[in-house]
Amino acid sequence: MLDIASKSTNIDEAASKIIPYGTIPLYDYLNGIGNICQIFNIYVITGIFTLTVSQGFYAKPNILNTEMLSTGRIVGEDVRETIDPAPEEMKKIYTLMVLVRAADIQAITLQRQGRIGFYVPCQGEEASQVGSAYALKPEDWAFTDYRAPGIVITRGMSLKSFYAHLMANSEDNTKGRSMPSHWGSKALNIVTPSSPICTQLPHAVGVALGAKMKGDKIATIAYFGDGGTSSNDFHSALNFAGVFKTPTVFFCRNNGYAISIPVSRQTASSSLAVKAVAYGIEGIQVDGNDALAVYSVTKKALEKARNGGGPTLIESITYRMGPHTTSDDPKRYRDDGELEEWKTKDPLNRLRSSLEGRKLWGKEDENNAQEWAQQQVKEAIAHSEKIPPPHPRTLLEDVYSQPTWNLQRQLHQLSEELGGS
Amino acid sequence: MPSLTLVQAINTALREEMQRDEHVLVLGEDIGKNGGVFRATEGLYNEFGGNRVIDTPLNESSIVGVSIGLSLYGFKPIAEIQFLDFIYPAFDQIASELSKLRYRSGGEYKAPIVIRSPYGGGAKGGPYHSQSLETFFTHIPGLKVIIPSNPYDAKGLLKAAVREDDPIVFLEPKRLYRSTKSEVPDEDYIVPIGKARVAREGKDVSVFAYGAVIPTVLEASEKAQQEGISTEIVDLRTLVPLDLEAVLASVKKTGRAVIVYEAPKFMGYGAEIAALIAEEALEYLEAPIARVGGFDTPYPYAHENLYMPTPTRILNAIKKVAKY
């Protein structure tokens, strides 16, 4: 540890010396110079107080400066050997991304054709979602929001369940209670989300605190967007997690926008990751279109959490290539040029060219993967469209452990109205 | 049988439930070494330690939100909100998360936590340490709402709440915390959720009330008795689920109903009682239903004794209904 006096500086100055995960020579991070925590101990002097605010690794470049992402280069290529998953697993990650893209595109089509009511697309975020979720263990808990196709499919949700929920049919394990795009599954340790922004974060902290108290070596991960970092519960949760050092990973999908609002309207901070500093936790910025970089960073954060090292905030810089939801028209607030630029950084192309470069993937593999994904999607949709809606009775169930008298009466009324079914 | 104040009864219930089940935790502001600003958690920190009696940051949203998470992981958190007036920062967690988790997950997840909080006036708390906000919670499907009015019920209802499989908002009338003592059995007992109590039998007028106003209602009832009017007092105890049978039984017996509560009168919980009586027992009524509530103002400081339903105001309502 360096002594306080020699490292006294202010946050911005300290931040300016730090390079984002995407461009830092990763071997420095991993071995070379040693533990990054010692390199970037940051202390802030404000008035009369000297506070240790971070032992962290976070990135300076302005969140709007996405130059680091513009090259299409595979970030951290040099050190893949040390932190990458095995080749078979890399291929799995890519294949999952292909599947998620296919499922996503088809869901939008279904909505456009009036076959589902609503959808929240994730195109462009596949590396962030699949890469991070792939780093989870089954016993870890995931708390998502609505933009989570890549997360739930990677955790093992079948496409039948995926579309059953979108169609709100009787095979939807959540019984058609929520708007489409609120997938949850107890079997997969994905806590069924609500719609309000970031309210799931304190839950992820609570489960993590519970696991810590029981001595269980698991971690929780909470997903949210860039807009979410302005919400009440972002603060509530990071603050609590910092104080109790809970095994929680806060995964911010910085896709540039909260509906139409750019990140520059959410914060004057130099990044979103830097917000971790004030809570006494580690903040990391990662190229969110690089699936392997996302995987590595998330895996390390999860391992740190499971081993008692406390929480981490990951800012995964990516881009929402589609609309906010099927009810949104991004042309009202974004330039076409922006989308075109981000298309050159498409996360699927990035990982594919990396696999090709490693001679792990060829044309035939690609054809097979695409065909397989289309087939999966087709079969799941064909199946789900045959499934009837949930029984009307389910409208009145699961409010309490046992129905109260008024719910019993209302159930009775409803069945009379429906002709005694 | 020991004689306890209401807050001691709460303390006893917490201690006994924590002894019974190691998954029971309490968390909130100043509840650890300090024992809570009203001393409801007195002694628990010493007995159970900081892992089960958890002082939190000053942030109600995370008190409730983290409790939900702890519950998901198999614990039974009892969250204390220092004053009900400060529950607003947690409102989203209660209204959007706690109450709807079971429903929205298709019954796969649930978070049956207990949220305890002192409420009501009589402690010179002004607009932000006095409010009766029960109606915000009774209007949210998925929550159960309990308000005891005496030490015996407080212990029995809180123990029942901790064992319930649904999320509970448990409101404690702070002006009754130490106002009287009464006999509270040492042994383990529960008072069932969803059952009202006839606090006094009578034949002319039914008075429906709960929590902090019960002693005032009893006082008004004494005065009515002196004027020859016999009142039946029904202490609702559980607002959700309401003991509708008890309400209807009493009103069918007396044919007259007065409803007393301390929250602003307009849209208060009494409005639902009045509506239910009108829907289900109109033909038994001999007189219009009367409601006595707080005034439709923010809670005042200097004149709080005039704001809270006074014995005179309640008595006048009873007389008006009796003589109609």
Ligand SMILES: Cc1ncc(C[n+]2csc(CCOP(=O)(O)OP(=O)(O)O)c2C)c(N)n1
């Ligand atoms: C508390 C709250 N306010 C507003 C909304 C409406 N809303 C839904 S998504 C959204 C934008 C969220 O943006 P971000 O956090 O960046 O996530 P993204 O949608 O980009 O994935 C808004 C304003 C909401 N769901 N909850």
Ligand SMILES: Cc1ncc(C[n+]2csc(CCOP(=O)(O)OP(=O)(O)O)c2C)c(N)n1
């Ligand atoms: C939202 C909210 N929760 C709880 C309280 C009750 N309360 C009043 S003062 C206080 C402690 C405040 O401590 P601090 O911010 O350090 O200020 P200090 O009193 O030390 O000046 C608490 C918990 C409150 N007033 N508001």
Ligand SMILES: [Mg+2]
């Ligand atoms: Mg966003």
Ligand SMILES: [Mg+2]
């Ligand atoms: Mg202070």
